[in-house]
Amino acid sequence: MTPNIYSRREALRLGAIGAGAAALSAACAPGAGGSGKEVGIAIGNGISYAAFNVIRAKGWLEQELQGRTITWKIISGGGPTRDALLSGKLQIGSTGLGPLLIGWDAGVPWKIVSSLNDMPLWLVAKDPKFKTLRDFRQGDQIAAVQPGSIQSVMLQKAAQQQLGDPHALDKNIATMAHPEALEALLGGQIAAAYTSPPFQFQALEQGARKLVDSYDLFGTHGFNVMAATEEYAEKNQDVLAAVHKTIARANDFITKQPAEAAKILANAEKGKISAAQYEKYLTYKGIEFTTTPHGLLKIAAFMKQIGVIKKVPADWRDLAFDTVKNENGS
Template sequence: MKSFGMAAAIGAALSVFAALPSVAETVNVRLARQFGIGYMPLTLVQEQGLLEKHAKEAGLDVTTEWLRFTGGSGMNEALLSGSLDIAAGGTTPMLTIWARTQGNIKIKGVAALASMPLHLMTTNPDIKSLSDFTRGDKIALPAVKTSIQAITLQMGAEKFLGEGKHAALDTFTVSMGHPDAQVSLMGGQSEINSHFGSPPFQNMEAKDAGAHKVLDSYDVLGGSHTFTAIWAKNEFIEDNPEVVKALMAALEESIAFIKANPEEAARIWAKAENTNLSQDEIVALINDPQTNWTTTPERLLPYVNYMARVGLITKDTDDWRDLFFDTVKDMQGS
């Protein structure tokens, strides 16, 4: 009888223990972003602790580690080496790593961040169009041949200089982060006399009387397109479904906050980036009618189709959903 009673007691105790809520294991998420206002949704996620907030609401204990990169290629290397979970950058580095990994680790997009125009600026008064670049000119951009600026420059060369001319301007390009490129361009003391940048760097350059715009990415693509996005390995997405849901909720809250509170979003971003832009200038960038803060991908197929056609990548698709995980499958992307 004693053994029966003891067994019953143990069974009851186990039942109570099983009913208790489990203690969530702490998940450390390593995220990265680059320089520029196109990463504002991520800046607010970081500064306002939105990923941690939404994870906690789902019963998860999440910590975050934020890294900074000057280009997408370095970010992809970190992703491949396992030292990064969520990469963020221009869309073409994402497309490059997507094409390379679909037969193995399957890296795909998680969400877009913003659609923004990219401007090729120059201080050379003789350059009015792409055909005016000569051997003495140098174009700074985040990464030669792989950054969204480099690919857009190739697409622009093909569109405005003619078929087969897509690589005509590659010889003029040099890899340089946007902050350094802006300093080099406006300082006038380096070989850099052109910069294919992004907001806010191109906007600050445009304020200088000696600089002017040569090319607009919206003209190349025929309309607005996704500039910044985030991507990850399939393993991370599959192993952390609740964390991914929390990340998407954090991004949606961040973007809603930017749209509803541009002045406060500008203040938070300015403090985090230590920018020289005024409050009014940042708000103007946020409210720019050409900018669309959204997680919905836009006009990525022209990029992937071009890159596949000229041999920059070995995989192509006519369905933008192939480029992303199911995190954005119900959106009206392109």
């Protein structure tokens, strides 16, 4: 087993607790790498998971994995997803690039099955006094899914550029799922929110402004990926292949038929957001639905530079299963 390179204090701060010896022990527990009939899949909130709305509506995974039962769970944040995978409670799960790299650096035996998309991520604020990061003071809460999330990494990059210290706003981060963060922002309970589409779009529609755009920090980059443990993958290559295949199929459907995909998303939300609005979100400039991981190495290099992780992959493929190794990632 790989020893945990984080101190407990660092692990707690970065949301990486459990990524060392305890988590690796859990990975060896009964069921963690099993080949049971049930395939539990963890996804999150937002249009980053649009592919899975399509996959579920069309029944594509059931068609590919006949004889298996597909179950779904909404989990907010890569840390809880990691723990569910390592315990064997779930088999495939979504994570942002930040938690993926923190876990990999700490020895978590997980890799990418497929990317889901490239998406710009925005820090948004509604109170007009917040125009740049220099306007934030101690106690001004900034919502993110968790410390160590890709949003918190983007905040650290922006803080490095604007304040000269990547950790200047680490203590301002308040852990919140994206829907709750949007509600808290609009209600004035927090100073700002670092969320994702469509929540960042909805914030602007209701009077907020964009303070940071992650594409300005790193260029085009991936957002969420689907991951599995190496132990599970070894025994369930058919599951990994089916997940990658159906994501690719769904991404193609969303790209070529965004109006139809938007109807599926609107139905899944029971009309809370109209199909027309979803189509606008799905086709926003800069969003690409792709299975190819992008930006892993440059984000990892920054995280190492500021001390969040201690090593960088020699190749992005070191973090990927064969399902995506032949794709043009970075």
